[in-house]
Amino acid sequence: MSEPGSGVSGADAYNFAYLDEQTKRMIRRALLKALAVPGYQVPFASREMPMPYGWGTGGVQVTAACLVPEDRLKVIDQGADDTTNAVSIRKFFSRTAGVETTEHTAEATLIQTRHRIPETPLRKGQILVYQVPIPEPLRFLEPRETETRKMHELEEYGLMHVKLYEDIARHGQIATSYAYPVKVEGRYVMDPSPIPKFDNPKLGDNPAIQLFGAGREQRIYALPPWTKAVSLDFDDHPFQASKAPHDCDLCGAAHSYLDEVITDDRGGRMFVCSDTDFCTGRQAAGHRGRLSPQEGL
Amino acid sequence: MIRIENLSKSFILHNQGGAVIPVMTEASLTVSPGECVGLTGQSGAGKSTLMRIVYGNYLAAGGSILVGGVDVAQAAPRQIIALRRQTLGYVSQFLRVVPRVPTLDVVAEPLLALGVAPAAAKDRAAALLARLNIPQRLWSLSPTTFSGGEQQRVNIARGFAHGYPALLLDEPTASLDAANREVVLTLIEEAKARGAAILGIFHDEAARARVCDRLVDVTGFTPRAAA
Amino acid sequence: MAALEKSYEDQALLSVTGLTKRYGPRIGCAEVTFDLYPGEVLGIVGESGSGKSTLLSCLAGHLRPDLGRVSYDGRDVLGMAETERRRLGRTDWAYVHQNPRDGLRMGVSAGGNVGERLMAVGARHYGDIRAKATDWLGRVEIAADRIDDRPSAFSGGMQQRLQIARNLVTGPRLVFMDEPTGGLDVSVQARLLDLLRGLVRDLGLSVIIVTHDLAVVRLLAHRLMVMKDGRVVEQGLTDQVLDDPQHAYTQLLVSSVLQV
Numbered sequence: 001m002s003e004p005g006s007g008v009s010g011a012d013a014y015n016f017a018y019l020d021e022q023t024k025r026m027i028r029r030a031l032l033k034a035l036a037v038p039g040y041q042v043p044f045a046s047r048e049m050p051m052p053y054g055w056g057t058g059g060v061q062v063t064a065a066c067l068v069p070e071d072r073l074k075v076i077d078q079g080a081d082d083t084t085n086a087v088s089i090r091k092f093f094s095r096t097a098g099v100e101t102t103e104h105t106a107e108a109t110l111i112q113t114r115h116r117i118p119e120t121p122l123r124k125g126q127i128l129v130y131q132v133p134i135p136e137p138l139r140f141l142e143p144r145e146t147e148t149r150k151m152h153e154l155e156e157y158g159l160m161h162v163k164l165y166e167d168i169a170r171h172g173q174i175a176t177s178y179a180y181p182v183k184v185e186g187r188y189v190m191d192p193s194p195i196p197k198f199d200n201p202k203l204g205d206n207p208a209i210q211l212f213g214a215g216r217e218q219r220i221y222a223l224p225p226w227t228k229a230v231s232l233d234f235d236d237h238p239f240q241a242s243k244a245p246h247d248c249d250l251c252g253a254a255h256s257y258l259d260e261v262i263t264d265d266r267g268g269r270m271f272v273c274s275d276t277d278f279c280t281g282r283q284a285a286g287h288r289g290r291l292s293p294q295e296g297l
Numbered sequence: 298m299i300r301i302e303n304l305s306k307s308f309i310l311h312n313q314g315g316a317v318i319p320v321m322t323e324a325s326l327t328v329s330p331g332e333c334v335g336l337t338g339q340s341g342a343g344k345s346t347l348m349r350i351v352y353g354n355y356l357a358a359g360g361s362i363l364v365g366g367v368d369v370a371q372a373a374p375r376q377i378i379a380l381r382r383q384t385l386g387y388v389s390q391f392l393r394v395v396p397r398v399p400t401l402d403v404v405a406e407p408l409l410a411l412g413v414a415p416a417a418a419k420d421r422a423a424a425l426l427a428r429l430n431i432p433q434r435l436w437s438l439s440p441t442t443f444s445g446g447e448q449q450r451v452n453i454a455r456g457f458a459h460g461y462p463a464l465l466l467d468e469p470t471a472s473l474d475a476a477n478r479e480v481v482l483t484l485i486e487e488a489k490a491r492g493a494a495i496l497g498i499f500h501d502e503a504a505r506a507r508v509c510d511r512l513v514d515v516t517g518f519t520p521r522a523a524a
Numbered sequence: 525m526a527a528l529e530k531s532y533e534d535q536a537l538l539s540v541t542g543l544t545k546r547y548g549p550r551i552g553c554a555e556v557t558f559d560l561y562p563g564e565v566l567g568i569v570g571e572s573g574s575g576k577s578t579l580l581s582c583l584a585g586h587l588r589p590d591l592g593r594v595s596y597d598g599r600d601v602l603g604m605a606e607t608e609r610r611r612l613g614r615t616d617w618a619y620v621h622q623n624p625r626d627g628l629r630m631g632v633s634a635g636g637n638v639g640e641r642l643m644a645v646g647a648r649h650y651g652d653i654r655a656k657a658t659d660w661l662g663r664v665e666i667a668a669d670r671i672d673d674r675p676s677a678f679s680g681g682m683q684q685r686l687q688i689a690r691n692l693v694t695g696p697r698l699v700f701m702d703e704p705t706g707g708l709d710v711s712v713q714a715r716l717l718d719l720l721r722g723l724v725r726d727l728g729l730s731v732i733i734v735t736h737d738l739a740v741v742r743l744l745a746h747r748l749m750v751m752k753d754g755r756v757v758e759q760g761l762t763d764q765v766l767d768d769p770q771h772a773y774t775q776l777l778v779s780s781v782l783q784v
Binding site for chain 3 (some may be wrong): 306309310311312349353354355357374375377378395396397409410442497
């Protein structure tokens with residue numbers, strides 16, 4: 001296979017962004033169908049990618065099919081731009097597509113993400129690509145794929161509430177804290193990928209295009225801009241977007257999703273924004289948290 | 298109330314070379330409301346068979362059996378079920394119940410099936426059991442473990458729980474002591490007084506003489522060939 | 525006497541005509557015709573391979589028959605859309621499997637198992653669902669404090685009773701039962717039979733029960749259908765069919781039962 005360089009011209013321009021044009025055409029058809037039927041899982045012929053399953057092969061194929069030379073790409077893994085997975089995928093596209101990259105949410109035109117939605121609100125024209133391990137929200141309750149597809153077809157979603165019922169029965173509340181199912185436009189129940197349920201309210205009525213790619217499972221689904229996505233719940237146990245009850249120890253943010261970091265072996269710990277771009281941006285703007293380095297020291 | 302005309306019955310034993318055994322032919326009799334008719338004849342003459350045909354338990358080969366206007370010989374199963382639930386009672390010699398069910402519930406069941414409120418049904422059942430001298434400590438136990446005489450009395454209580462307009466009694470006083478026999482005969486007299494038509498088999502001649510208004514010898518219904 | 529006049533319902537709940545299912549050249553069941561009325565329990569007996577389970581699957585919509593008509597409450601079951609048929613299966617109909625593992629979700633608590641049908645028809649209030657599940661566990665004699673236990677921690681008899689509660693919670697009118705007492709101890713069977721009899725009477729259920737156990741149908745079924753080689757060879761009042769069987773096969777079947 002010929003490896004395209006960073007230049008974009010001639011045959012390289014034709015096979016832009018790693019995938020051959022036939023494959024991209026196939027994926028784009030699946031994407032269009034997914035956008036036309038929000039929340040519906042469209043099967044696609046997932047290709048082998050130069051990374052193992054579980055590392056975002058689905059997201060990478062969707063990103064490759066969407067990229068144009070003018071794009072500016074951001075890749076995050078659990079909110080962070082600097083983790084191995086994020087860095088290697090960013091480098092991959094920088095080499096194979098030659099697109100510009102960025103760590104700033106506001107500057108990016110296409111963001112590939114693993115398990116987070118950026119804190120900075122997305123805007124019209126941006127595309128958010130999710131990496132999805134298991135696209136089928138009914139899988140753990142009904143292992144038969146033939147049956148789950150029938151359940152989607154016939155809108156038989158009682159089982160989804162059984163899972164939530166079990167949560168409340170066992171833990172006194174809905175303990176599902178990530179991959180929290182949503183009902184899209186009152187029709188399909190969708191797994192939003194393992195994002196924390198804190199991010200669920202951002203799924204609906206979002207001005208950006210949200211695309212979901214599951215490489216191993218060969219499924220693509222999507223939320224077009226301004227789509228309704230309602231988190232499932234009970235009347236007497238309404239959905240709550242929860243987070244750790246702390247402020248960020250670095251930037252002091254009170255309403256961002258936090259990671260807990262163990263700092264020593266004596267029980268020391270700190271809470272920091274999982275979205276690194278958001279946190280550094282706030283620190284640059286002068287916000288300070290409990291454990292921020294003291295000025296002048 | 299009960300009118301039997303030209304009734305015939307034969308058994309065909311398919312697994313014994315298709316042998317045909319005729320057991321009854323041209324049987325006719327009537328029982329009016331308030332009347333008790335006793336069936337007589339030697340053992341094996343077909344007394345119980347006739348009762349079973351009237352109850353719909355055996356299929357008639359020909360003729361008609363009108364009970365409260367329903368022809369048992371022609372009726373659909375659900376018509377017979379309704380007939381048995383509301384019109385036609387049967388006290389057989391054997392008690393057949395679901396194991397584990399308390400005696401009180403066994404006796405109340407015919408009333409519950411008619412939609413009587415559970416409390417009222419159980420009151421009626423308790424009254425009958427008390428009258429038939431079943432000790433109250435046994436009411437919560439299943440009758441399957443009872444003695445023959447006790448089972449017989451439970452069976453009678455069950456048969457008299459609802460005031461059926463027509464009653465079939467197969468040896469109701471057999472294996473009962475004098476006191477309980479007296480209770481059963483009184484129950485039969487009360488049923489007659491309220492207008493029930495009763496067809497019965499009584500080996501006990503004194504009982505037969507006391508409650509039966511007429512006797513019908515079933516030997517007259519026995520086919521010649523087998524006689 | 526006035527109360528006695530209303531002797532039976534005139535409108536069949538389920539009406540089956542000429543139902544036939546073939547497996548290639550082999551007959552599953554052939555030309556089965558019967559009516560089932562409200563509140564009626566119909567037993568279907570026959571040895572394994574006689575077509576009784578095939579018939580039940582065809583009636584319950586699990587198998588598509590080749591020929592025939594099935595009409596439920598005046599509606600053509602075979603002609604209706606799958607959505608509608610499956611909705612019937614969750615609301616008006618119930619299916620009790622022989623093996624409770626086939627009818628229960630073994631990884632879900634007893635309360636969740638009972639609540640599923642409620643949630644499937646739109647119940648969205650946790651407290652109400654739980655109260656109803658508790659009520660139904662009580663009706664099938666399962667202690668309320670077992671509501672959060674999984675069926676895998678239950679005995680076979682309890683599992684079967686749980687399956688019945690799960691099926692009846694939405695107040696179905698027609699219940700299909702496939703050997704519901706099979707695989708249970710005799711004492712447990714008796715308890716289950718008593719429970720079923722009570723529920724059938726109190727809820728006015730119509731039931732089609734498939735079994736090879738003649739004692740079970742004698743106690744539960746009003747009417748009996750005897751099947752052999754896919755065909756109905758005899759049908760009638762249960763005690764009449766058992767005590768005065770007309771067909772050679774039924775006579776053989778009845779005489780083969782061991783007396784206790």
